[in-house]
Amino acid sequence: MQLLKLNKMEVGIYPGVEELAQRVSDEMIQQVIGKKSSVICLASGDTPKRAYEIFVQTIINQSVSLAEVLFVGLDEWLGIDQTNTGSCYSFFEERIVKPLGLPEDQFARFDALATDSREQCFAMDRLIESRGGIDLMIVGIGMNGHIGFNEPGSSWTSATHVVSLDETTQTVGQKYFQQKTEVSKGITLGLGQVMTSRKLILMASGERKAGIIQKTLQWPISEDLPATIVRRHPQSMVLLDRQAAGML
Ligand code: F6R
Numbered sequence: 001m002q003l004l005k006l007n008k009m010e011v012g013i014y015p016g017v018e019e020l021a022q023r024v025s026d027e028m029i030q031q032v033i034g035k036k037s038s039v040i041c042l043a044s045g046d047t048p049k050r051a052y053e054i055f056v057q058t059i060i061n062q063s064v065s066l067a068e069v070l071f072v073g074l075d076e077w078l079g080i081d082q083t084n085t086g087s088c089y090s091f092f093e094e095r096i097v098k099p100l101g102l103p104e105d106q107f108a109r110f111d112a113l114a115t116d117s118r119e120q121c122f123a124m125d126r127l128i129e130s131r132g133g134i135d136l137m138i139v140g141i142g143m144n145g146h147i148g149f150n151e152p153g154s155s156w157t158s159a160t161h162v163v164s165l166d167e168t169t170q171t172v173g174q175k176y177f178q179q180k181t182e183v184s185k186g187i188t189l190g191l192g193q194v195m196t197s198r199k200l201i202l203m204a205s206g207e208r209k210a211g212i213i214q215k216t217l218q219w220p221i222s223e224d225l226p227a228t229i230v231r232r233h234p235q236s237m238v239l240l241d242r243q244a245a246g247m248l
Pocket of ligand 1 (some may be wrong): 043047075140142147
């Protein structure tokens, strides 16, 4: 592993996806062992899949109790049914909730079909607040530099909100669905919540992320490039495989 320091922030570069995933899983394990009532917010998407697999296996093998942990899903496609395999709900159901046998209320996710999506936002904010805030947040990065569904130009102080997804997100997002699916709106935790999480891990892998990672770490910090928030966060890490770090 190669370790860079950017101001105080750790940038870890791993030989491949497996080593990267192992490190992220280790961080998650450390978190749930160190604080039994941790609140952990997780992104879905392709990048963290292997990390979650290793995490689940480790929890099972080592019989770690998650009884007091609250997991929170970072975002969701509005209007997409929970049973749709492209939904974030289903992603977590199949990868974390079912394999760990977690009670549904231990993994807070958005109801993408709710008639009042603003109430969904308030309910998520209230829940997180009532649990004392987010301890660990694991996020990926979009091709446009988004975090969660916080698209370029999003406010850095926002709480949970509904978003009109930009064209890149709508186009790239098709990869999660079995057939062409309209995804023009999303619901997401805000960058204010990213910023106030006690620990933030941004992970990226693959050559196609190299350009946006280079901008995130080397371009000016700006709301136009939401992922640059990692450089403002007091306790953040950027964990990459060698390909995603290829342009640094
Ligand atoms: C998904 C999410 C998104 C993804 C990002 C990268 O819950 O919050 O911001 O993390 O679009 O997606 P992948 O990992 O599929 O490249």
